[in-house]
Amino acid sequence: MSLVMDINVEAQAKEAKRAAKVVSLLTTDQKNAVLKTIANTLEGNVDYILKANEQDLANGREKGYTEAYMDRLALSPERIADFANGLREVADLEDPVGDILSDWTLENGLQVEKVRVPLGVIGMIYEARPNVTVDATGLALKSGNAIVLKGGSSAIHSNQAIVDIMHKALEKTLIPKEAVQFISSTDRKATEQLFTMKEHIDVLIPRGGASLIKAVVENATVPVLETGVGNCHLYVDEAADLEKALSIIVNAKTDRPAVCNAAETLIVHEKWFDKNKKELIEIFKDHNIQVHGDEEAVREFPGAIPAGEEDWTNEYLSLDIAVKVVKSIDEAIDHIDDYGTKHSEAIITEDKEAANRFMKLVDAAAVYHNASTRFTDGGALGFGAEIGISTQKLHARGPMGLPALTTVKYQMTGDGQIR
Structure with a gap:
């Protein structure tokens, strides 16, 4: 040829x-x-x-x-x-x-x-x-x-x-x-x-x-x-169900790490993290997920790498993930505003008021409550094939x-x- x-x-x-x-x-x-x-x-x-x-x-x-x-x-x-x-x-x-x-x-x-x-x-x-x-x-x-x-x-x-x-x-x-x-x-x-x-x-x-x-x-x-590039975030709220959170995190990060709707950053409320860090650390170990974290995450996750500015912006497309521990939902939203690519963002919580606040305030083409970001796909959402996922606001947005x-x-x- x-x-x-x-x-x-x-x-x-x-x-x-x-x-x-x-x-x-x-x-x-x-x-x-x-x-x-x-x-x-x-x-x-x-x-x-x-x-x-x-x-x-x-x-x-x-x-x-x-x-x-x-x-x-x-x-x-x-x-x-x-x-x-x-x-x-x-x-x-x-x-x-x-x-x-x-x-x-x-x-x-x-x-x-x-x-x-x-x-x-x-x-x-x-x-x-x-x-x-x-x-x-x-x-x-x-x-x-x-x-x-x-x-x-x-x-x-x-x-x-x-x-x-x-x-x-x-x-x-x-x-x-x-x-x-x-x-x-x-x-x-x-x-x-x-x-x-x-x-x-x-x-x-x-x-x-x-x-x-x-x-x-x-x-x-x-x-x-x-x-758009998919620097997608999962926010685990204080009121998140443990089983749902672990299942969604594993799916969003490990199902197909090299695609744009895979999760690249995990934001965790400090109260949830204190209560459930043992299970979270264990699930990361089981799936060979490499953490790039803030000070608290590095202190708790074995083998974690201190996160630099590039880690919060990185689309890893691998089993690497950035982890940040926050004091409030608004701190999580501010972080997404600073580093998100307006692709797909998710909150895991049983607090409907928190979910509603997150979904209204987060600026992205797709926003999820208690579901994996991996659903940002034309086929998965039920309207057939897609030519790409738009992160802009004019003419077309999303798949x-x-x-x-x-x-x-x-x-x-x-x-x-x-x-």
């Missing part, structure tokens, strides 16, 4: 814009048929994809990527089957395009409809996970959009192979392959080109680490749907499913009315 490094990103974006017109005209049934064709074609070319993935894995081993990073990068027949099944699940989702959100008739008889329509062309900038190549494409096409994909260099061979197969599938469908563009250059300038092509790209969605998201948000002139990839258009029907 040869990777073309000298490419014309603007030309690709123009092709995507033309193809977006075609996609926008398709019916739900036609789009669903396309997704199922892509799914079947991916399953029929597993060996081709795995061979390309092995090139990326070999490069990762040579460069000394972390175990968590290599896990995100690695593909298998089972993971490719999951890609395909994910596309079929998107096909089963309700199509938001064409939904009439509201309608009314003016006194002069002019009929007004507020209708969901595709955004147009989505620019997707992401890092190690090859699954994003498939997931983002499926969501973009189902919502009537074209997409320009710019994956990270660590997964360049895997992503190129996946796009090759998707293009092969699209040749059998009503959607032109130009609707799915992949920027195969590893030159950073290719990514930067996407930032400023407002005339061709309607929205940028960055998905990855803090540095990537910051670069896009600070440099793009194209509108950005910001997906972004199909409706987030649409905008609205006012359609007016008259009979000669003039003003």
Whole structure:
């Protein structure tokens, strides 16, 4: 497989814009048929994809990527089957395009409809996970959009192979392959080109680490749907139930430590900690959780590391966790205000008044009472696949499913009315 490094990103974006017109005209049934064709074609070319993935894995081993990073990068027949099944699940989702959100008739008889329509062309900038190549494409096409994909260099061979197969599938469908563009250059300038092509790209969605998201948000002139880093907090209140607290902490930290909705900081009320620290310390030991703590936490947890400023801001993506002991719920909320990323925050308590205060005052896309932050996920929340989790407040917030990839258009029907 040869990777073309000298490419014309603007030309690709123009092709995507033309193809977006075609996609926008398709019916739900036609789009669903396309997704199922892509799914079947991916399953029929597993060996081709795995061979390309092995090139990326070999490069990762040579460069000394972390175990968590290599896990995100690695593909298998089972993971490719999951890609395909994910596309079929998107096909089963309700199509938001064409939904009439509201309608009314003016006194002069002019009929007004507020209708969901595709955004147009989505620019997707992401890092190690090859699954994003498939997931983002499926969501973009189902919502009537074209997409320009710019994956990270660590997964360049895997992503190129996946796009090759998707293009092969699209040749059998009503959607032109130009609707799915992949920027195969590893030159950073290719990514930067996407930032400023407002005339061709309607929205940028960055998905990855803090540095990537910051670069896009600070440099793009194209509108950005910001997906945020997950420095997620669990606050164990004075009135927390021990069994619930331990179960939620273990799930939020250890279920999948390398994802953005995993807990990275544990804040504990001092009275609860004094009463239950033995059980908490034991559960951390059982699950090999490494504590980076304040003075009290370091004093109590064996092997704890004193926390510096970077520990309160860190998205560890591992079995490390920052631990802070506080005197009040307001101290916990202040800490979250100072260090949170507006992603997912949780309070564990049997005090409904405390829970209500926390959920009203904490500024985040998702706030939980007596539940794990791991539920911040489109599938887990019951509305299907997601293209990312937005931590901003305009257009979309939280897990972004199909409706987030649409905008609205006012359609007016008259009979000669003039003003």
